[in-house]
Amino acid sequence: MTKVSMTVNGRAVSAETEGRTLLSAYLREGLRLTGTHVGCDTSQCGACVVHVDGKPVKSCTVFAQDVAGADVRTIEGMANADGSLGVIQQAFQDHHGLQCGFCTPGMVMSAAALLAENPKPTEHEVRHYLEGNICRCTGYHNIVKAVMAASGQDVSALAAE
């Protein structure tokens, strides 16, 4: 076992790992941060997306030892300091951007990565960016609407088909 240290949501953390320990397992089992979900475990569904040094990655397809020392942000780091929902989370609630909620952590983290590089995306750009995040409730319209709203754009004309 090898102790791996990194910064997660601004906090210095460490946990024991094997070579094969995935970042998703490090977060969920090592740190008990179970907000990061493992859906497919084959890097297709995107439920496990977290940020590593500011970039979105699928944490089920990264080894914990490969990102030792990195600055990681998970869904638990998306709320405001006072515990209230962050802008993107609040928009998902306001616009019913989740049904069962399983994909939501990954959706929020991908949306945050998109808005960091493109603060006012078009609807097409949102849909394109989220193509690696699968919602099996098929609630895409309201997810896209929530991301558009989180970017501060008027979403009243977007249909909730």
Next chain:
Amino acid sequence: MHNFDFVKPASIADAVKAMGHDGAQALSGGQTLIPTMKQRLAAPTVLVSLTGISEMKGVCMGEGGLHIGAATPHAVVAAEAGAVYPALAALAAGIGDPAVRSKGTIGGSLANNDPAACYPSAVLASGATVVTNRRKIAADDYFQGMFTTALDEGEIITEVVFPIPQKAAYVKFNQPASRFALTGVFVAKYPGGVRVAVTGASASGVFRWAEAEAALSANFAAGAIAGLTVDASGMIGDLHGTQAYRANLVKVLTGRAVTAAG
């Protein structure tokens, strides 16, 4: 997944040394290798991460054209190669999805040589040079069939050098679930002639379409290939598309790529 020892060297020399262990396997972005290991189709005893080697990262102009470090993620190529080689940047921007592009690298893609991967078509159509810790390999010698390359045991790709074409474009027909190329065509026009490389279609992996290259070198217009046909016999046929369908896609996408290149 079977367990292994993980090492992350900081230099090419240390990586080469680590690759000398029995059962050692290089790990770049891991976007193919890690799923493969989960299925126990690969079970290295030592995994040598190449992502901590700064001399293998980055995009810059240099002798022979655009130099891209082998451990450079697709997202960085998409963001930084556009000014000098827009078709290559566009190809990188279309691989997988944003999270895959944060991790997956050009060196990993080329070392794996998936028959439906995007990068091999750019490397072959550009007549690029694959640089390893031991030698420089011309693209025409590098690709040797599905998942097969000229790399020797323990050899590590360090960078890829792309001559800059006068015109180029890559057009991919997505397999919508995997976002690999059901078929993809990269067309590049150089002073010495046009090169056309096709990925996703052939059971032998990426290949050059010689008849189209001759026709387009004489007349760089989509209509120049109108009379050509592609032999379907060597194509991949599966539930996503028959051999004939892929053979037709090669021609259609080549025409579209020529038009897109302008």
